[in-house]
Amino acid sequence: MRPQKVLEDDILVGLTQVFRARGYEGASLKELADATGLKKASLYHRFPSGKQEMAEAVLGHVSTWADQKVFKPLLNSESFPPEVRLKEALTQIKTLYNDGKNTCILRALSMEDSLYLFESHIQTGMNKWINAFTQIAEELNFSKSDAKAEAVNTLINIQGSLVVSKGLNDYSIFLNTIKNIEDKYLNP
Amino acid sequence: MRPQKVLEDDILVGLTQVFRARGYEGASLKELADATGLKKASLYHRFPSGKQEMAEAVLGHVSTWADQKVFKPLLNSESFPPEVRLKEALTQIKTLYNDGKNTCILRALSMEDSLYLFESHIQTGMNKWINAFTQIAEELNFSKSDAKAEAVNTLINIQGSLVVSKGLNDYSIFLNTIKNIEDKYLNP
């Protein structure tokens, strides 16, 4: 067999950048190919079902990253105290979104033109965020219903601050929101 | 002169629906034409510079609506007490976003593929939200810096709850967020 010119992981990184920046319909196969260093036909060899399969692979890749880096710390109550795990998760979230400069892939793929294609990925992804923050909130002594409400609020604040930061081209808004989230959990 | 088949305002309503749902690149001229009841060539007669002019007209139209219905109540301190004006504005915001089911046009047109085309509209639009809520917060006895921070937070919560509501297909999240905003201003 002929060797792969580009590793699977590097392909996914390139695809992610394009889908995040341009959304599903906005991402053209030429851009996707250029971003990976492969030609269009070679991308089809890797993803025989085409663009939708590429976007699904991206969602899976980012989901795995978030599982490891964000949700695992939040959920693993036997590792460190909740305060430490919350701070670690928030640090990783800043990395994930490049301090607010990256669009969220769930949001980029949930425009109405492509929402129905990825509906279940998006719902599953958002529910993971809510469940993980609910757990840490409970460990930090929020009541069960307060914990859930606070977790939903956290997701809303992250998504909203990404939108507003980009719109105003002021990424201190995102960073400030992350700090506010920390305060809310640690000094309720 | 031959009479207009469709009124300017009705055209803008149709264009708005399509741009909101599909973003700038996702909106095709065929869809835009179908949504207005005109043919493509007739749309070009109304908007000689094409799709970008259509999107700018939409931004202007929505901006005028928000000026009248949302910002005017918030800013007109001589009309009613601030509590009443805040409630009126929040009611109009629910109408604007169809109880959370409509995407925000500023967000739909601020994907990176089209962000640079509408940058100043988007910044101006978001700043109007922040200024109007800052004013009402000050009237409700927030300190100057608290008022500004709370206004930014309000915008973040509206945008974020629209994203999360659509992603989870649960529009009670948006309505609940609007209620929380009211509480935050009225019972700080």
Add this chain to the structure above:
DNA sequence: GTCTATAGCTAGATAGAC
């Protein structure tokens, strides 16, 4: 002012050489 018809181009996707 609205329409049909079409230009010119780029999209997503495929065939087949190497």
Add this chain to the structure above:
DNA sequence: GTCTATCTAGCTATAGAC
């Protein structure tokens, strides 16, 4: 496994009849 070349369908935009 990667490539060049190409297909068809859709895109934005325009020309010109009525």
